[in-house]
Amino acid sequence: MRVAVFGAGYAGLTVARRLERWLPEAVDIVVVDESPSHLVQHELHRVIRYPDLAETLTVPLGEVLTRATVRQARVTGIDPEAGVATLEVSGERESLEYDFAAVCLGAETAFYDLPGVEEHATPLKRLDHAETIRSDAFDSAGGHAVVGGAGLSGIQVAGELAALSDSEGLDLDVTVVEMADRVAPSFGESFARAVRQELDARGIAVETGATVERADEDGIGLADGRTLSADLLVWTGGIRGPDALGGERRPVNADLVVGDGTFVVGDAGAVTDEWGEAVPASAQTAVREARIAAKNIDRLVRERRDDDGERARLATYSFDSP
Ligand SMILES: Cc1cc2nc3c(=O)[nH]c(=O)nc-3n(C[C@H](O)[C@H](O)[C@H](O)COP(=O)(O)OP(=O)(O)OC[C@H]3O[C@@H](n4cnc5c(N)ncnc54)[C@H](O)[C@@H]3O)c2cc1C
Incomplete structure (x- = not known):
C-alpha cells in the first residue's frame, strides 16, 4: 500500500510526520516536493529586514522526515478518482500511483x-x-x-x-x-x-x-x-490554487476528502468547516487541517488492512482561531 503526500509545507510535513509514526512499516510513505527543503513561509517577510534569516527559514526535508521516501519533483496533475499523480522530474513526465494521498501544494499568488x-x-x-x-x-x-x-x-x-x-x-x-x-x-x-x-x-x-x-x-x-x-x-492581493489542481483552490468539506481517499489540505483547498464556515488560509489552519487528514488516512489504511466490513468514520475539521 502507498500513501503519497504532495507538498512539504506546513500541511504536508504535519501529515507526513504523523503518518511516519502511525502507519505500519509495510505502508510506503512518499513525500513529493519540488524543493529539497521546507520553507518557513510565515516568517518570509522578516527577510526583508533581516536577510541573514534566509538560511534559518529553509529546513532540508531529510532532517525532519525519518522514514518517508522524499521525491524531488514537480506535481503537474492529480487524478483523485484514479489515485494517480503526474510528476515532472528533470523534464521527464512520470506517474505515481497511490492508495491514499494528502494534497498539500499550497497556493500561488x-x-x-x-x-x-x-x-x-x-x-x-x-x-x-x-x-x-x-x-x-x-x-x-x-x-x-x-x-x-x-x-x-x-x-x-x-x-x-x-x-x-x-x-x-x-x-x-x-x-x-x-x-x-x-x-x-x-x-x-x-x-x-x-x-x-x-x-x-x-x-x-x-x-x-x-x-x-x-x-x-x-x-x-x-x-x-x-x-x-x-x-x-x-x-499580496490574493491567492489561487496550484496549477496541479487547475489553478483553483479545490473546495472541500470538513472531512477534507475528494474521491475515495485523497485529502486536500492547507492553502490548496477552499475548506468549509463542520459549522459551514469558510476557513481562512493560514499556516495555523494548514497544520490543524493536516492533523485531521493524517487521522483520516490512518483510519482508511486500517479499514483496508483489517477488511472486516467496518467502515472508517472520517474526522472533521472545525476552525477556531487564525
Ligand atoms: C509573507 C507571509 C506571511 C505570512 N504570515 C502568516 C502568519 O503570520 N500566520 C499564519 O498562520 N500564516 C501566515 N502566512 C500564510 C502561510 O504561510 C500559509 O497559509 C501556509 O504556508 C500554507 O501552508 P501549506 O502547507 O498549505 O502550503 P505551503 O506552506 O505553501 O507549502 C506548499 C508546499 O508545496 C510545494 N509545492 C507547491 N507546488 C508544487 C508542485 N507543483 N510540485 C511539488 N511541490 C510543490 C512547495 O514547495 C511547498 O513546500 C503567511 C504567508 C506569507 C507569504
Whole structure:
C-alpha cells in the first residue's frame, strides 16, 4: 500500500510526520516536493529586514522526515478518482500511483489578470521575492511603497517596510491598499481591529475599500479613479490554487476528502468547516487541517488492512482561531 503526500509545507510535513509514526512499516510513505527543503513561509517577510534569516527559514526535508521516501519533483496533475499523480522530474513526465494521498501544494499568488500588476509588482511567496523587495526598498529611499492586499502577508510586509525604513533611515512612506472595508478581511473583526491599530501606530497609511485596477511604472490605478504613485509595489492581493489542481483552490468539506481517499489540505483547498464556515488560509489552519487528514488516512489504511466490513468514520475539521 502507498500513501503519497504532495507538498512539504506546513500541511504536508504535519501529515507526513504523523503518518511516519502511525502507519505500519509495510505502508510506503512518499513525500513529493519540488524543493529539497521546507520553507518557513510565515516568517518570509522578516527577510526583508533581516536577510541573514534566509538560511534559518529553509529546513532540508531529510532532517525532519525519518522514514518517508522524499521525491524531488514537480506535481503537474492529480487524478483523485484514479489515485494517480503526474510528476515532472528533470523534464521527464512520470506517474505515481497511490492508495491514499494528502494534497498539500499550497497556493500561488493571484494577479487576477489586472493589467500591469504582475509585471510591475513583486509578490511574496519565495525567498528571492523577499530579497528583491529589500533591495527595491533601498532603491526607493525617500519615496512611496505601496502594498496591494491587506491579508496576513500584506500587513506583515507593510510592517517590515516601515521598520526597515526607520532602522535604515530610508524615509519611505508605506501605504497598504485593501479592496474590502477592513484589513485582514478573512479573519474575525477583533483580530482585524487589532491589526489596524498596529498599522496606524506604525505610521502606515491604510486605504480600505480601494480596489486596484491596474499598475504601471508610476504606480497603481484604483477603481474609484484615483491613482497612487509607487516607487516600490508589492502584490499580496490574493491567492489561487496550484496549477496541479487547475489553478483553483479545490473546495472541500470538513472531512477534507475528494474521491475515495485523497485529502486536500492547507492553502490548496477552499475548506468549509463542520459549522459551514469558510476557513481562512493560514499556516495555523494548514497544520490543524493536516492533523485531521493524517487521522483520516490512518483510519482508511486500517479499514483496508483489517477488511472486516467496518467502515472508517472520517474526522472533521472545525476552525477556531487564525
Ligand atoms: C509573507 C507571509 C506571511 C505570512 N504570515 C502568516 C502568519 O503570520 N500566520 C499564519 O498562520 N500564516 C501566515 N502566512 C500564510 C502561510 O504561510 C500559509 O497559509 C501556509 O504556508 C500554507 O501552508 P501549506 O502547507 O498549505 O502550503 P505551503 O506552506 O505553501 O507549502 C506548499 C508546499 O508545496 C510545494 N509545492 C507547491 N507546488 C508544487 C508542485 N507543483 N510540485 C511539488 N511541490 C510543490 C512547495 O514547495 C511547498 O513546500 C503567511 C504567508 C506569507 C507569504
